[in-house]
Amino acid sequence: MRQESAAALPTPRGTERSAARRAELIAIGRKLFADTSYDALSMDDIARQAHVAKGLIYYYFQSKRGYYLAIIQDSVAGLVSFAASGLELPAVDRLYRTIDGYLRYAEHHHAAYRAIVSGGVGFDAEVHAIRDGVREAVVATIAEGAYGGAEMSPLARTGLLVWVCGVEGATLDWISRPELSRDALCELLVKSLGGTLRAIGELDPAFPAPPPARRDT
Structure with a gap:
């Protein structure tokens, strides 16, 4: 059976607050990747430019690929x-x-x-x-x-x-x-x-x- 991707997983904890936070991170990521290629951004770069802890991105998306x-x-x-x-x-x-x-x-x-x-x-x-x-x-x-x-x-x-x-x-x-x-x-x-x-x-x-x-x- 095909394993479900990280990006398709249900919203963590299923709360409105979690959904809003996830949407906010996606909006930030869309701006970051608008002019920068996938390979040019590390997770540290993303966390620093997004002004969030790297662990928060892993929590919601499990990996850089899942985030992307x-x-x-x-x-x-x-x-x-x-x-x-x-x-x-x-x-x-x-x-x-x-x-x-x-x-x-x-x-x-x-x-x-x-x-x-x-x-x-x-x-x-x-x-x-x-x-x-x-x-x-x-x-x-x-x-x-x-x-x-x-x-x-x-x-x-x-x-x-x-x-x-x-x-x-x-x-x-x-x-x-x-x-x-x-x-x-x-x-x-x-x-x-x-x-x-x-x-x-x-x-x-x-x-x-x-x-x-x-x-x-």
Whole structure:
């Protein structure tokens, strides 16, 4: 049986005070890892910069890796819930909202985004699982808007997954070299999605491409 990770353990003691303290440590860690790589920060560094005893971090997260995974999981939870929301919006507005929100997340969480997309520290199965969850959430969101539901043929799912992987590569390049505005990159990604949807429709007529995405400005 797969052993449960430290980051996924129940909140110590289950008290509101413990939950608040844990959330505070995650918020501190998110700032620490925003501009510093995992390997560059020791537990002593983290404790000193967070102004807490090192033992407190071990108490809540058991290890530096457990702390790091908890930070990533907490950050990504917001992105996934954002991608899955907005069902009341017109499909085109929801598409732009989802892609813009995705880019905003990457823009403001460089280290966490790179860790998720690149697989984290070495080959980390848990970080890969987090990344796959984000991909599936985005694919499901696009399918809802394009086809009216998350059910897809293998070809349609693969086509959308190819597009999402391209978005990851473009976003990684963009946060390293932000030569385009976020709005310009969002528009480019929307247009490229139109091409992907048309290709899916040609190869699998059961999933025809919706009308081109346009919104009033």
